[in-house]
Amino acid sequence: MFAAPLLQEATGIGALGVDLNSLIVYLINFGALALLLYFFAYKRVMRVLDERSTRIRESLEQADRVREQSVEAQASMQRALNEGREAGQAVLSEAREAAERYREQQAEQARTEAGAMLERARDEIRQERDAALEQVRAEFAGLAVTAAERIIHRSLDADAHRDLIDEVLAERESAGGGG
């Protein structure tokens, strides 16, 4: 069985060992190998490669979409930010104007109130002065009566004296310019 005769007994091209049986076996062997590799290797691996390629393509497309969305969102955010900033500026400027108006209004009101208070104070002072003058006048009349009584040592009717004094004072005031 395990003998080892050399096959190249022939001469010429036959010495190379061309053998139809071996040739057929090699052909069948290659065909079987190609077929088995096709079903157990090529088909599986190529399917996986295709699937991976599809996944990668989809992922890249998705990434592009996300990037575009992100850019859009960023632009939208920037727009909203600008609008907000502008609105803020407007509100701020309006608030400033309102504050200015309020300040002026308050200042005006304070000025008005201060004027009114001043006027009231003047009225009160005037009234106080008039009252004081009235009081002084009354006291002076009594004092004059008392003084006259002492000087002339006689009793006079008090009402008559007072009328007399008032008359004198009125004359004097009119003569002195209301001092």
Next chain:
Amino acid sequence: MIRALLPKLPIALVAGLAVAGLALGAIGAALLGNEPFIRVPEVHLAPQEVFTIGGFTVTNTLLSAWLTTVVVLLIFGLGSRKAALVPGRMQGAIEMLFEALYGFIKGVVGERYGRAFFPILATMFIFVAFNAWMALLPIYPTVGFKADGADYVTTHLLRSAGTDINLPLALAIISFVFVEVWGFKAQRFGYLKEFFRFRNPIDFFVGVLEIVSHLIRLVSFTFRLFGNMVAGEIILVMITFLLVFMAPIAFYLLEILVGGVQALIFMGLTLVFAFMAVAPHGADHEETHAP
């Protein structure tokens, strides 16, 4: 002292082996007047018979082809068994090879024909390359049977199938049939017009030349692969005979390269011929890629 010399040990080992190889090899033996360490190799162009089954002779190259087939099926079948979307190392390596081969094929003939051609062309590359690379294993030149009375291996159990002319011839026939079938499939009867031209005598002669050029591919394919594989084997045997150690390593590396290159050439030429066959006649310079 020993620690200082330790890094130089590999260099010393290599140098020692090289010197020993030179001394033990045929060159050193001739110079020193000794018998060479390895006996003079014999070159058998034809494969050797290992055993017979029902009158069919099983040769060492045929065994080698079967072994390569089994190994290739195990590697590629098991490696792509799970075929997961996230590949493991083995699947990754297989994918890398398939992608490289498919990219090469697609680059020449385009997507449509690339898909169709891939299984046959990839099998050609894988079988030729693995067959050549496996033949570099030490088991190939050492394990075998001794003839009665011989004190050395007279019949090797395994021998690179590429060195058996029947394998390159079988691959050449497959390549030829593949090209012609695809040419006919793509162009129908228009493909035959390339060979059978009757407009004038010169055109007729061109047709005959075309037939001859297609048939001659069988011879060129066969002897290119056969010659390279046999030459590689002979070089390895002879260099081992002459210098025994170290020097053969360089030639082993060269043979690894040669195996891959020959596989690529076989596949590449078949691909180019197939492309020429499927491309519409006269459009070779216009449309270089199939749709």
